[in-house]
Amino acid sequence: MKKEKISEIISLIDDRFIEEAAEVKKKPNRIFRYAGIAACLAVAVIAGIVISQSDFVTPPPISAEETTDSESGGGKNTQEITPSPEIVTEPAIETVTGAEMMICPKWEDRITSDKFPEVMLGETSYASQRTELAAENIGEFISDTVMSGYDIYEDKTYATDAKIYSVKNISTDCAVAVRIGNEEVYYVYINVWYTPETLGDLIDAIDMKNTVSFGKAYKDYTDYDKKEFVSVVFADFDDSIVWNMLLTDTEVKNIEYDRFKEMLISVSVDIPLLGYKNISLGVTKDGYIVTNIMSTQKCFFIGTEKAEAFEAYISGNVAFKEMVTVYENPDGTIPGKGETTPGYNPDEVIISPPYNTATDKAPPEASIRPVRPDTVIEATTQLK
Amino acid sequence: MDDCKIIDLFNERSEKAISAISRKYGRTSLKIAENILKSKEDAEECVNDAYLALWNKIPPERPSPLSSYLFKVVRNISLKRYHKNAAQKRNSFYDKALEELENVLFADVSAEHELIAKDIAEAVNRFLGKLPENDRIMFVRRYFYGDGVKEIAALSDMSPHYITVRLSRIREKLKTELIKEELI
Numbered sequence: 001m002k003k004e005k006i007s008e009i010i011s012l013i014d015d016r017f018i019e020e021a022a023e024v025k026k027k028p029n030r031i032f033r034y035a036g037i038a039a040c041l042a043v044a045v046i047a048g049i050v051i052s053q054s055d056f057v058t059p060p061p062i063s064a065e066e067t068t069d070s071e072s073g074g075g076k077n078t079q080e081i082t083p084s085p086e087i088v089t090e091p092a093i094e095t096v097t098g099a100e101m102m103i104c105p106k107w108e109d110r111i112t113s114d115k116f117p118e119v120m121l122g123e124t125s126y127a128s129q130r131t132e133l134a135a136e137n138i139g140e141f142i143s144d145t146v147m148s149g150y151d152i153y154e155d156k157t158y159a160t161d162a163k164i165y166s167v168k169n170i171s172t173d174c175a176v177a178v179r180i181g182n183e184e185v186y187y188v189y190i191n192v193w194y195t196p197e198t199l200g201d202l203i204d205a206i207d208m209k210n211t212v213s214f215g216k217a218y219k220d221y222t223d224y225d226k227k228e229f230v231s232v233v234f235a236d237f238d239d240s241i242v243w244n245m246l247l248t249d250t251e252v253k254n255i256e257y258d259r260f261k262e263m264l265i266s267v268s269v270d271i272p273l274l275g276y277k278n279i280s281l282g283v284t285k286d287g288y289i290v291t292n293i294m295s296t297q298k299c300f301f302i303g304t305e306k307a308e309a310f311e312a313y314i315s316g317n318v319a320f321k322e323m324v325t326v327y328e329n330p331d332g333t334i335p336g337k338g339e340t341t342p343g344y345n346p347d348e349v350i351i352s353p354p355y356n357t358a359t360d361k362a363p364p365e366a367s368i369r370p371v372r373p374d375t376v377i378e379a380t381t382q383l384k
Numbered sequence: 385m386d387d388c389k390i391i392d393l394f395n396e397r398s399e400k401a402i403s404a405i406s407r408k409y410g411r412t413s414l415k416i417a418e419n420i421l422k423s424k425e426d427a428e429e430c431v432n433d434a435y436l437a438l439w440n441k442i443p444p445e446r447p448s449p450l451s452s453y454l455f456k457v458v459r460n461i462s463l464k465r466y467h468k469n470a471a472q473k474r475n476s477f478y479d480k481a482l483e484e485l486e487n488v489l490f491a492d493v494s495a496e497h498e499l500i501a502k503d504i505a506e507a508v509n510r511f512l513g514k515l516p517e518n519d520r521i522m523f524v525r526r527y528f529y530g531d532g533v534k535e536i537a538a539l540s541d542m543s544p545h546y547i548t549v550r551l552s553r554i555r556e557k558l559k560t561e562l563i564k565e566e567l568i
Contacts, residue, residue: 002486002489003482004467005489006482006485006486007482008501008505009485009489009501010485010527010528011459011463012501012502012505012506012508013505013509013512013528014509014513015449016449017509017512017520017524018451018455018456018524019449019451020520020521021520021521021525021529022412022451022455022529117542117543125549149543150537150544150545150546157543295516296514296516297514
């Protein structure tokens with residue numbers, strides 16, 4: 001009876017999680033670390049073939065005014081569309097199967113922190129970030145420990161002594177440094193479950209003012225009429241803009257948040273000390289900051305006014321370039337162009353349709369088979 | 385072939401619908417059934433029964449996403465078969481996965497406290513939504529798809545020991561959440 005009840009509960013797991021887990025093999029970069037490299041190579045090769053076979057039709061660059069127009073027209077569906085990288089991913093990865101998808105290097109080929117991916121300190125588990133720390137960043141010695149590692153090829157378990165240290169200026173609630181065996185190397189290990197109470201706690205715990213750097217900003221939207229997916233990438237800008245416009249109220253609480261809300265704009269985040277590169281700090285349309293700093297979601301409500309002001313400032317003052325993906329008709333013509341792209345083979349690439357089956361009506365037949373990012377506009381524009 | 389096209393084939397009552405869905409999702413469906421039943425023959429029968437069930441449901445239904453709809457049907461049919469078989473012999477493999485969750489969902493439950501599956505499932509979904517992606521995938525692969533710890537380890541470039549520990553922590557966190565929400 002108990003088992004039947006549990007089965008019933010598990011049967012009610014949300015569709016999106018079931019889909020997500022089903023796609024693991026198709027999208028190895030999610031959970032597979034090493035397969036991503038092979039997949040990327042395959043994507044590059046196939047993308048190269050597709051590009052080299054076609055003379056792309058390049059529409060005229062979008063002016064600032066047109067950008068604003070299309071943004072307001074397609075804004076409601078932002079974030080619901082499969083972006084261009086998906087277009088080459090699916091067929092490419094199907095060519096990398098079995099042994100080629102070897103996801104785990106041999107034991108002797110792994111770096112030491114990969115061999116021993118987890119360390120415990122009391123009840124807290126820390127996961128390897130595959131990142132070395134310079135000796136100058138090592139704080140106080142905390143404790144000796146024993147770590148275990150597993151060789152999946154030989155079915156052997158290894159154990160090693162290790163020493164745990166704090167990382168200078170970083171709370172041990174968030175990260176520790178580990179020296180494994182006799183190696184003169186310190187690796188950073190992260191507590192991915194770290195949950196700050198407030199924005200200020202997060203900023204202090206990892207010394208964000210000194211460890212974090214912000215990079216480019218990103219904004220995506222879809223123009224359904226033109227069947228275009230537009231990704232706007234803003235150039236690097238001064239970190240103080242983020243600090244002054246988004247991170248001033250340190251008392252705001254870290255709260256639970258529905259991850260499917262629409263993103264207004266996001267900024268890439270690097271924390272080299274802790275091994276993070278190109279993670280994200282996003283601002284949602286309903287006024288939240290959402291970030292995956294320290295690997296799990298943190299969310300702080302700052303209000304729509306601040307969120308919109310930040311988006312408006314970046315859009316109005318920072319140089320940007322646009323990547324426009326045009327979806328082709330089934331016969332190889334580009335919507336509105338009436339031309340067939342040379343080298344187009346409809347059987348070559350099949351991807352999901354450019355609409356959300358859960359929320360949108362089916363599109364007309366003509367747009368069922370979108371194909372590839374065959375038009376890339378790189379219009380670097382300085383507004384104002 | 386994309387899902388809309390497959391559903392169109394079902395709507396047209398074309399038998400190509402079955403071969404199309406089988407080509408696209410057959411392998412995963414079979415894996416789910418085999419993980420539960422540990423018998424290839426039984427698994428194949430269940431998957432075929434699931435295709436038939438879809439044939440009878442579409443139209444009028446137009447499931448979206450099609451994949452998880454099919455996987456749930458496969459799982460339910462396989463579980464029915466499993467419970468029928470289990471009356472004769474226990475399948476320790478799948479039992480083990482269920483027992484892991486039993487300790488979470490029933491550990492502190494007094495006999496008269498009736499679990500409401502729907503409420504718990506909603507809480508489980510909220511919990512999964514907050515998990516890091518890799519942990520969530522681990523959990524769903526283990527308890528929905530019925531994958532073994534070694535299989536998940538092979539997929540994720542981690543040791544079975546790591547996966548076991550990680551799953552145990554996820555279960556503990558789930559238990560804490562459910563207690564906090566006064567559901568168990």
